[in-house]
Amino acid sequence: LAKTTQPISMDSYEGQEVNITCSHNNIATNDYITWYQQFPSQGPRFIIQGYKTKVTNEVASLFIPADRKSSTLSLPRVSLSDTAVYYCLVVKAGGGADGLTFGKGTHLIIQP
Amino acid sequence: EADIYQTPRYLVIGTGKKITLECSQTMGHDKMYWYQQDPGMELHLIHYSYGVNSTEKGDLSSESTVSRIRTEHFPLTLESARPSHTSQYLCASSEWVSPGPEAFFGQGTRLTVV
Numbered sequence: 001l002a003k004t005t006q007p008i009s010m011d012s013y014e015g016q017e018v019n020i021t022c023s024h025n026n027i028a029t030n031d032y033i034t035w036y037q038q039f040p041s042q043g044p045r046f047i048i049q050g051y052k053t054k055v056t057n058e059v060a061s062l063f064i065p066a067d068r069k070s071s072t073l074s075l076p077r078v079s080l081s082d083t084a085v086y087y088c089l090v091v092k093a094g095g096g097a098d099g100l101t102f103g104k105g106t107h108l109i110i111q112p
Numbered sequence: 113e114a115d116i117y118q119t120p121r122y123l124v125i126g127t128g129k130k131i132t133l134e135c136s137q138t139m140g141h142d143k144m145y146w147y148q149q150d151p152g153m154e155l156h157l158i159h160y161s162y163g164v165n166s167t168e169k170g171d172l173s174s175e176s177t178v179s180r181i182r183t184e185h186f187p188l189t190l191e192s193a194r195p196s197h198t199s200q201y202l203c204a205s206s207e208w209v210s211p212g213p214e215a216f217f218g219q220g221t222r223l224t225v226v
Contacts, residue, residue, distance in 0.1 A: 040152075045217070099168065
């Protein structure tokens with residue numbers, strides 16, 4: 001599975017848009033990019049997933065350039081409750097006999 | 113709300129005791145996972161299964177063992193608990209479908225070995 005690299009931590013303020021970029025230079029053709037959110041003392045929660053271009057849901061947007069070697073999670077108008085750890089994962093389409101490995105994630109802190 | 117359950121939520125146990133952490137899901141998912149996570153630290157995959165009677169070790173070596181006799185059930189056992197096993201243990205499950213699987217997590221078991 002492709003290794004991912006993302007910033008260890010980020011700070012922002014309420015009402016701002018936050019963009020977290022993840023690098024995955026060795027992404028394979030049949031890999032998808034998936035983002036999870038984790039609050040303290042809870043398990044991660046799926047946020048969004050994409051293959052290429054742009055995906056948007058009620059929580060976030062995911063931007064993937066044509067070469068797919070990176071992706072950017074965009075959180076619009078963040079609030080204090082968006083303070084969490086955000087993980088970028090590259091997962092193989094079709095499943096397969098692989099585990100689901102999380103990296104260190106990005107600790108996002110939102111201030112008033 | 114995901115239908116994956118872990119019991120107990122909290123467990124304090126003495127050194128040397130045998131413990132089993134329970135994980136069940138009602139979604140019919142083929143794949144299940146166990147993770148270990150210390151507060152503020154990285155999630156480490158310790159075991160996973162892609163179906164009944166299949167189990168694999170994860171990225172982090174663990175003294176625990178798992179079994180998958182039924183699709184919905186994936187218990188984790190520590191034969192002899194030690195203080196170094198103190199941690200949070202998270203169970204997850206996902207389908208084996210295309211595109212890549214969305215995993216659902218349980219609430220976790222916080223284990224303290226004294």
